[in-house]
Amino acid sequence: xxxxxxxxxxxxxxxxxxxxxxxxxxxxxxxxxxxxxxxxxxxxxxxxxxxxxxxxxxxxxxxxxxxxxxxxxxxxxxxxxxxxxxxxxxxxxxxxxxxxxxxxxxxxxxxxxxxxxxxxxxxxxxxxxxxxxxxxxxxxxxxxxxxxxxxxxxxxxxxxxxxxxxxxxxxxxxxxxxxxxxxxxxxxxxxxxxxxxxxxxxxxxxxxxxxxxxxxxxxxxxxxxxxxxxxxxxxxxxxxxxxxxxxxxxxxxxxxxxxxxxxxxxxxxxxxxxxxxxxxxxxxxxxxxxxxxxxxxxxxxxxxxxxxxxxxxxxxxxxxxxxxxxxxxxxxxxxxxxxxxxxxxxxxxxxxxxxxxxxxxxxxxxxxxxx
Numbered sequence: 001x002x003x004x005x006x007x008x009x010x011x012x013x014x015x016x017x018x019x020x021x022x023x024x025x026x027x028x029x030x031x032x033x034x035x036x037x038x039x040x041x042x043x044x045x046x047x048x049x050x051x052x053x054x055x056x057x058x059x060x061x062x063x064x065x066x067x068x069x070x071x072x073x074x075x076x077x078x079x080x081x082x083x084x085x086x087x088x089x090x091x092x093x094x095x096x097x098x099x100x101x102x103x104x105x106x107x108x109x110x111x112x113x114x115x116x117x118x119x120x121x122x123x124x125x126x127x128x129x130x131x132x133x134x135x136x137x138x139x140x141x142x143x144x145x146x147x148x149x150x151x152x153x154x155x156x157x158x159x160x161x162x163x164x165x166x167x168x169x170x171x172x173x174x175x176x177x178x179x180x181x182x183x184x185x186x187x188x189x190x191x192x193x194x195x196x197x198x199x200x201x202x203x204x205x206x207x208x209x210x211x212x213x214x215x216x217x218x219x220x221x222x223x224x225x226x227x228x229x230x231x232x233x234x235x236x237x238x239x240x241x242x243x244x245x246x247x248x249x250x251x252x253x254x255x256x257x258x259x260x261x262x263x264x265x266x267x268x269x270x271x272x273x274x275x276x277x278x279x280x281x282x283x284x285x286x287x288x289x290x291x292x293x294x295x296x297x298x299x300x301x302x303x304x305x306x307x308x309x310x311x312x313x314x315x316x317x318x319x320x321x322x323x324x325x326x327x328x329x330x331x332x333x334x335x336x337x338x339x340x341x342x343x344x345x346x347x348x349x350x351x352x353x354x355x356x357x358x359x360x361x362x363x364x365x366x367x368x369x370x371x
Contacts, residue, residue: 034068283334295319
């Protein structure tokens with residue numbers, strides 16, 4: 001292994017499954033991690049990574065509200081983020097809620113070995129719904145979509161002191177369907193989201209709050225996560241308990257375009273690279289992270305080749321799809337994978353035992369894409 005490809009491993013004190021990259025940042029590579037502990041006060045770790053020194057700084061904040069299941073950084077304000085968490089209420093009831101928080105403008109970042117001080121977060125507002133399964137920020141506006149077990153709520157947060165409900169919709173299907181996840185589609189003027197329930201993926205038009213596409217049996221078992229290709233509209237990736245990663249054209253939902261079998265257990269997370277969308281990350285309960293290059297379905301399907309023996313004639317050659325690398329640095333289920341919002345060659349993965357690992361795309365693959 002090359003020295004600059006050695007992973008950086010950071011251990012949290014408690015179990016964790018919530019991870020996101022800090023958005024709206026231009027220079028500093030930062031990630032947010034939320035913990036899950038029932039016996040102690042939960043924490044939000046702000047992690048700052050220096051790839052030149054392969055070193056890390058942190059700032060720890062107390063999250064007294066409960067164990068964190070999801071965390072998401074605001075694309076409009078890098079200091080703001082939400083957490084979805086379990087909150088205990090008397091008498092012995094658990095509520096799943098969502099709150100918006102704000103980091104201090106001046107951060108006291110420290111080296112982990114030197115400091116374990118905890119700081120306070122500024123609480124901005126709670127979303128008013130009784131149950132919150134998953135939440136996503138609106139990409140280019142100050143709004144959020146949040147899911148309860150069978151309803152979608154679209155809120156305006158321009159006035160951060162009081163979320164304004166813009167519209168809502170209810171999931172109506174056979175049985176008692178329950179939402180598990182959602183993602184915003186950055187195409188179509190940000191007017192579309194997709195949700196997961198059981199084995200189905202459903203697209204929703206936020207203007208009409210009606211379904212605009214349905215993939216009824218996207219996986220043989222539960223679909224766990226989805227992600228839209230950021231550079232090529234209509235394309236979607238999904239992962240599930242059938243250990244498969246599938247790629248879809250939402251205009252033709254009867255059959256997937258491609259299926260990967262890089263994992264041997266449930267897959268919890270999938271992420272497209274926002275710049276080089278042929279690069280796709282997945283994290284699984286087999287304790288592994290897979291990095292794939294799916295050029296055939298990307299915005300960069302061809303590579304220009306120069307023939308020096310024929311007057312430097314150039315031609316376009318189709319790039320083959322391939323598994324770039326399997327990362328095996330985790331010892332527990334990998335629940336989250338996230339690309340850095342600043343550097344497209346850096347990504348983080350988080351396993352349930354609280355191990356955060358920061359890795360890089362192999363240099364060979366990086367140069368193959370760039371040159």
